[in-house]
Amino acid sequence: MFDFSTRMGGDQPVRMVLPQVTPRTEPRVILRRLWRGSGFIVLGALFMVAVAVALLGLITPRYTSSMQVLVDPSDLRVVENDVNARQPQADSGVSIAESQVRVIQSDNVLRRVIAKLHLDQDDEFVLPDGNNPTLNWIKGALGMLPPPASRDPVNIALDTLQNRLTVRRAERTFVIDVAVQSRDAEKAARIANAIGDAYFAEEAAARTDTARRASDALAGRLANLKRDVEQAESAVVRYREDHKLVASSGRLLTDQQLGDLNQQLVTASIKTAEAKSRLEQARRMRSSDPSTALPEMLQSLEMQALRQQYATLSRNTAELATRLGERHPAMAEQYAQQRDLQRLIQREKERIIETTQKDYDRAAASEAAIRANLDRVKTETVSSDRAYVGLRELERTLDARRGVYEAYLKRAREASEQERLNTTNVRVISVATPARQRTFPPSPKIVLPVALVLGLLLGGGIALALGADSDRRRNQRAAARPAASFRAADA
Incomplete structure (x- = not known):
């Protein structure tokens, strides 16, 4: 633009001020920047793929084995009595199934599994304590070191097993899925089947204990009832003798x-x-x-x-x-x-x-x-x-x-x-078998394409950032050059 407010002489030059042009982000500009940074894109893709391959090789794989248990809310009609024969209400089946889910996850059941498979002696479930005093001091200062009372191998194995265990009930069914993760597929299947056996053993023990407590309570009451009956019989006999009622x-x-x-x-x-x-x-x-x-x-x-x-x-x-x-x-x-x-x-x-x-x-x-x-x-x-x-x-x-x-x-x-009967109508409908494919990390068929895409995105981002920085510097250099002057007469 021309500045006509300044008085100009014949020999005074006139400065022309051009507007500053902002960089444009049109698609062709983006494509030009990506093309210039294609090397970074290729390098980013190769880098992410290499990182994914390295991680897949370093991460210890885990396998998941699952079993299925069917919980029928109605017990078996073995004998007709109020001790064991009950007919659940129409809306209590789901609550009973959910309660059994909690029973499977309970400490009593899992402790049976730990004792049976000796998981308290397994390095996968009981990690040894570190011997580095500096690291232990740092953990203690940060409150990450557990107290001595919590370092029991059984408790540690119990916490690890609970983290590796997944129990859920399928919607609108009475089927409970029990899944266990482990480094060894055969060990995962063995633990899942052991959980099923421990659950049945715990249920049978609970039924037996309930029946035994009821029997003991009734037996304790029978002595008093027998004494009352004998007293009543003696009163009848004595009354007959007194009144000669033969x-x-x-x-x-x-x-x-x-x-x-x-x-x-x-x-x-x-x-x-x-x-x-x-x-x-x-x-x-x-x-x-x-x-x-x-x-x-x-x-x-x-x-x-x-x-x-x-x-x-x-x-x-x-x-x-x-x-x-x-x-x-x-x-x-x-x-x-x-x-x-x-x-x-x-x-x-x-x-x-x-x-x-x-x-x-x-x-x-x-x-x-x-x-x-x-x-x-x-x-x-x-x-x-x-x-x-x-x-x-x-x-x-x-x-x-x-x-x-x-x-x-x-x-x-x-x-x-x-005490000698088991009327629980629960059965295993699917036993756990060793998994054929690992659960974590995911399959290379999934990880490598994802890593390739992430690498391309990372390289593309670097290319766009470098291209934008190069355009900004070019504009700054163009703005720093001396402006051309001419006389008003020439204008």
């Missing part, structure tokens, strides 16, 4: 006697009525004709024989009277024989009447005695019923205590047997 077959003796006497009274009443009926019939036959038929219950062998003789004699007498006449001397003898038979028959009737009377008297006396006993037993039953009220209360207490004792005894035996 029982047989679960019933009081007075109740049994009352029932028996009622039945005997009915039978005795029937016998008395029958004996009275026979006596009345026997009395009616006293004045009857000897040839009159008698009831069967009044018949006897002697009466039958006499009546048979009397009938035969009467028939012979009638025939003889027809043939000889009523006044014949022989008829007197026949009539005399008839009178003798009539006296014998009458005597037999009297004997039968007397026997029937005795039978009736015995039946009536037996009935009276039974009635007397029945009245006495009724009186005793009334007093026994009053005393039986207290007895029933004692028996109810005894039944309640006996029921509780038997329930506890049954449950104690079930809990004792539960």
Whole structure:
């Protein structure tokens, strides 16, 4: 631009001030800078690839082996009892599976693995302490040196194993994945399978311990319950003895006697009525004709024989009277024989009447005695019923205590047997096998291309930075040159 505010003479030169040009960052400028720095790009790529190859050779590879465990929330229905048989709620399955994930990661399970595989003696899991006193002093000053109580090899191996262990549950499943990293693929698989075995052993030990504690608690309670039952039984027996409440077959003796006497009274009443009926019939036959038929219950062998003789004699007498006449001397003898038979028959009737009377008297006396006993037993039953009220209360207490004792005894035996059963429905669905490829560092197929790209980016950045610096210096040199002057007349 021209500065016309200054007064100019003919010999005074005129200075022209040009605007400062800023470097442009157009694509062609970037490409020009990259082309100029192509050597740096190639060197950066080769450098990063060389670094990646060196790191791949120096870094100790690690291998990961995994196993899978299926946790079914519902236990096996081996026995039906409240000790081991439970039906989980619909929304508790996930919580149970997540709890098992925590159990697998627990110190108890991992300590079993360390003891089984002797990981506390493995240099991979227990790094030896450094012998450099200076380095140890620096670590102690920075608080990086652990206290002596934490230098137990088992604890160190436990911390290392927890860092190498990954346990997770797949979403919407009850399958738990257990993965272990190690320098040796076979060792990783061995540790993963050992974790599964230790988990099952820990679960079985927990179930056994739970059943044992329940059995011991029940056994401790059984002694008190047994003593309560014995005291209740003694109270019942003592109450029966004090109130003379004798029982047989679960019933009081007075109740049994009352029932028996009622039945005997009915039978005795029937016998008395029958004996009275026979006596009345026997009395009616006293004045009857000897040839009159008698009831069967009044018949006897002697009466039958006499009546048979009397009938035969009467028939012979009638025939003889027809043939000889009523006044014949022989008829007197026949009539005399008839009178003798009539006296014998009458005597037999009297004997039968007397026997029937005795039978009736015995039946009536037996009935009276039974009635007397029945009245006495009724009186005793009334007093026994009053005393039986207290007895029933004692028996109810005894039944309640006996029921509780038997329930506890049954449950104690079930809990004792539960120690020998494993009802956990957990199984391994996939065992760990040695990994075919390492987990860390990644494969050269991935590392080398990434290193090449990073090297190209690094070289490109260097090339762009150097190109930008070269352009800046060129502009500064151009700005430092003397400006051209000319006269206003020339302008």
